[in-house]
Amino acid sequence: MSATSSLSALPTPSLLLDERKMLANIARLRDRPALAGVALRPHLKTAKSVEVARRVLAGGNGPATVSTLREAEVFFAAGIRDILYAVGIAPQKLPRVAALRAAGCDLTVLLDSIEQADAVVAASAAAGAPIPALIEIDCDGHRGGLPADDPQIIEIGRRLHTGALLHGVLTHAGESYGVLGAAAHAAFAERERHAAVSAATRLREHGLPCPIVSVGSTPTAFAATDLDGVTEVRAGVYMFFDLVMAGIEACRVEDIALSVLTTVIGHQRDRGWILVDAGWMALSRDRGTAAQTVDQGYGVVSDIDGNVLPDLIVTAANQEHGVIALRAGSTAGLPAMPVGTRLRILPNHACATAGQHGAYEVIPAEPGAPLVHWPRFGGW
Known part of the structure; x- marks a missing residue:
């Protein structure tokens, strides 16, 4: 029985996934010339599926982005090792982070405050091993993060470099979801790039390491034309797309x-x-x-x-x-x-x-x- 004919035998409601469309969406981003030489770190928060992860990740095993520690645990158990937990870290979650790292997961956390940096330093000391962290940069007033010129970035960087592991900076142009068309999304992509690269430059000027410069959202990942200074791009919903993405012209309805x-x-x-x-x-x-x-x-x-x-x-x-x-x-x-x-x-x-x-x-x-x-x- 073919897939389409067997749909009539499924209980309803059921969640359907068109693999052909999903693979085309994945290839569309992966093959963008603008991303040549830049790592792609797909966000798995939409999928929450090992089978989807195996199809969207390079080699099936990373790098990957997650939004919960549960995701990190499940995907690590499936063999995905290089994972970024891209939600500001709560101190109470650091023992789970340390346990994952002790088991062999290369898990990085995100923060934007001195309080969080101190908690990561303390957890690193308790674990006897440094926990890597990225500093979140605010490029558009969307949610968390510090402006690229905020003096706290240098102080946070120093504390992480001394007592944990300063891995770099991250930004996310969440406000790109509110504008229409490739030109507007490209402008947000440049805001992402400029904010992240500016923050990275300031850290380096103060003698601090900044190996990772991470940017991304689905609209900006498809619209970016200049990624100079960026080391990785993140995107998530692109593997499936939806009506919101179609409404801002990041995809067509037929791509969903x-x-x-x-x-x-x-x-x-x-x-x-x-x-x-x-x-x-x-x-x-x-x-x-x-x-x-x-x-x-x-x-x-x-x-x-x-x-x-x-x-x-x-x-x-x-x-x-x-x-x-x-x-x-x-x-x-x-x-x-x-x-x-x-x-x-x-x-x-x-x-x-x-x-x-x-x-x-x-x-x-x-x-x-x-x-x-x-x-x-x-x-x-």
Whole structure:
């Protein structure tokens, strides 16, 4: 039985992954000429899957980025050794970091304060081995990090260099998710590069090492044209993409590799509603496209073969019910969809939707091959 025909046998809701699209997305970034000579450190927070990691990582074993220590532990157990934990370190987590490093994992932490640096120094002394850390640089006011010219960067660097291991600097242009088009994303890519390289230069001018200069987000990774002074680029959601990325023109809707399989369970014909068994527990509550030019509700509706149905979106979501209707202003007719019809919903935010599920039902890249089941995990 082929993969597409066996979709009708799956329970719903189920999380579908189109391997052919995923591999094309991975290759698109990997093969960018602008990244030649720069390491690619994919972020595995979206995937949370060993099988996906084996396909996205160079040689299947790293380097990699994670957002939880649970991810670091699972991926290290699968043979991935070079891991960056790219969330500001909490002191209480440092014993787990030290345990991973003692087991042979080359795990690096992230920080942006003297308090965190002192905690890393203390943990290094307790472990009898230095813990490497990157200093987070704020390039766009998005979230954490220090401005590239902040005097604290030098003091943090000195403390790490003396009592732990100063590995370098990192920045993330999270605000690139809020602008439209390649030119705007390229401008953010340059902000990333300039901030990280400037901070690295200041550290070196003060006699401190800075071997790693790490930048990245999915929009900027695809738009960067100048990576002079950068040693590595990070990106994560690009392997799957989603409607938010399509809405800012980082990809096309047809590039989205992830969808939720659902079944029509009823109608409210006088309201123009089609009811399905995928609510926010399957789709997530993420409404990331609400602030974009085109609001995609809780997801775009496709038929069972993945063909987008004109102007059909999930307009409302209860816990286990989704409401499909025509988007506001549409002149299209509501299609006839009998109870039992199978549909696929493209997600607003791949990370959030995938996080609602325990596994991927994979449509293999090989034509005619049967579905494959890839487990995914959660936790912190």
